[in-house]
Amino acid sequence: MFHDLLNKFGSSKKKPKSIPVTLSTRIRLARNLKEFPFPGKAEEGQRRAVLSKCMDAMNDMDTLKESTSLEVDDLSELDRQILVEKHLISPELSQVDEGSGIVLSSDRNCCVMINEEDHLRIQVLQPGLEFEKVWKRADELDSKIESQVNYAYDCELGFLTACPTNLGTGLRASAMMHLPGLVMSKNMDKVINAVNQLGIAVRGLFGEGSDASGSIFQISNQQTLGESEGAIIDRLNETLKNIVTQENFAREKLMQDDGLRLTDKISRAVGILKSCHLIQSSESMDLLSLIRLATDFNMLPERFRSLTDRMFIEIQPGHVQFSAGKPVEPSDRDRLRAELLRKEFGRTPQLNLEGAS
Amino acid sequence: MKCHHCDKQATVHLTQILNGQMHKMDLCESCAQANGVTNPENLSIGTLMDSTEGETKPPAGSMVCESCGTTHQDFKKGGRLGCEACYHVFRPVLDPLLEGMHAGTQHLGKIPSGSESRVKFEQSVDDLKKQLLTAIENEDFEKAAQLRDELKALEQDAQV
Secondary structure, eight states: OHHHHHHHHHHOSSOOOOOSSEEEEEEEEEEOBTTSOOGGGOOHHHHHHHHHHHHHHHTTOGGGTTOEEEEGGGSOHHHHHHHHHTTSSOHHHHHOOSSOEEEEOTTSSEEEEESSSSSEEEEEEEESSOHHHHHHHHHHHHHHHHTTSOBOEETTTEEOOSSGGGTBTOEEEEEEEEOHHHHHTTOHHHHHHHHHHTTEEEEESSSSGGGOGGGEEEEEEOOOSSSOHHHHHHHHHHHHHHHHHHHHHHHHHHHHHHHHHHHHHHHHHHHHHHHOSSOOHHHHHHHHHHHHHHHHTTSSOTHHHHHHHHHHHHTSHHHHHHHHTSOOOHHHHHHHHHHHHHHHHTTOOOOOTTTOO | OBOSSSSSBOOEEEEEEETTEEEEEEEOHHHHHHTTOSOGGGGSHHHHHHHHHHHHSSOGGGOBOTTTOOBHHHHHHHOOOOSTTHHHHTHHHHHHHHHHHSSOSSOOSOOOHHHHHHHHHHHHHHHHHHHHHHHHHTTOHHHHHHHHHHHHHHHHHHHO
16 A cells, blocks of 8 residues: 555656746644653653554544555655655654654645654645645644644743754744755855854755755754744745745856856756766756756756656655665666666757747 | 962963853862863853752752653753653753744744633733732732632632
8 A cells, every 4th residue: 555655656647836946845843742751752652652642633634535644663664765755754753663653645745743753743745835835734734633632832832842942833844945056156155154144944955065966955944932833934935035036146147157058067967867877866966956957947848847856856765776666786776767867868858048048 | 370279370261151140260270170171071051051050959960850751961962851841840951042042932823722721721820820929019918819819710610
């Protein structure tokens, strides 16, 4: 059943729309049940009790119709890795032993982790920059769960969490941003410093700091207490819109100043993706990033943007092995990854340099 | 300049801000070492916190949550608390941390609807208690008696 679910990921009929710069929006709420120690201090019996209480609370819930409930124990190493690569569960949850679970909605936009660092981590994600919709869904789901269980809550400190950095709203709002313009023009450090001052954190999605592979960054609020959810999200949203403006400005400038070099880089990326026979994931990420950029410049048809977004995930080590149907040695993964990329990009058309703006 | 502890020449000059007041101390090399001053690891914010705690409350190092067994050491090391009760036990060391960590220290977000009535109740009890104290301080005993009755009624309602 789990593998059916994973297979559905790739072949979903309803293709998510994909827009320039912002890959996806996510909201996570951290919650704990009253009268149980937090997962880190809970005994196995207590963890099991929390797990079944939470699973029961989410059973028969409209928002989670046809959802899949899984216990982490029942999943193989590879299954767990796949869920981590899809950003549905955290690496921490994939490491736990007993009494942890996942509830995943059929559209895969809601994923609730049970007994990770907190009893409940309610997550909602969606492609594009869509905080309003994502917050609405997370808020609803949270309220429905709360009608079935008692949350640990204090009127001064808000929702109580294992780590005081999540205290209050328990809200972490984030967006996955594709920022090759700011990286290539070497402005990323400046942006990181500026937004840090606003209580907003930036980290590379794959890798750290300003040289994240694929130029993909996760940008999120750091503070959770002392402001309402609306205020936190508005501030982040404003900052993200500014970053999008800066990114677009950097791209235009790169094209104006040294368009030939950029076009050359993109063409070479197409060349390698079409003809490689061995390729590591970090190199693939950087090439895919250039393809996404080319699509934003109208050099390639729109569909290449969603193709890149899908490939960002499918070239990850777990996914390559999943497609192969068995665990594969790293060197052989590079061969399989190259095969996949050749197949997907083999018929990439000539770059439309007229359309480049 | 002589050492604070012995008559040797002071070479280590320590300035610390404790409870908002600046304290200066001059020590010789050996006394400084004996007090752990020269070892930067011993001069973490945590230790400074301990020494400020020590003046008014039991040493923070001995704090332990009876409900889940989390100690102050555990919290300093892992940055995680173990249960709801930890938030009461470690409140004195937590408050200064929260001020630096967050935009404010009062929750302004969502109130769980199930807890709404409970929260409102706790708030009214707190309010009444504060008013009661003020009334007693002002020797307004008539008002105090009235507030005491209100408080009693509220608590009786809650038990029903």
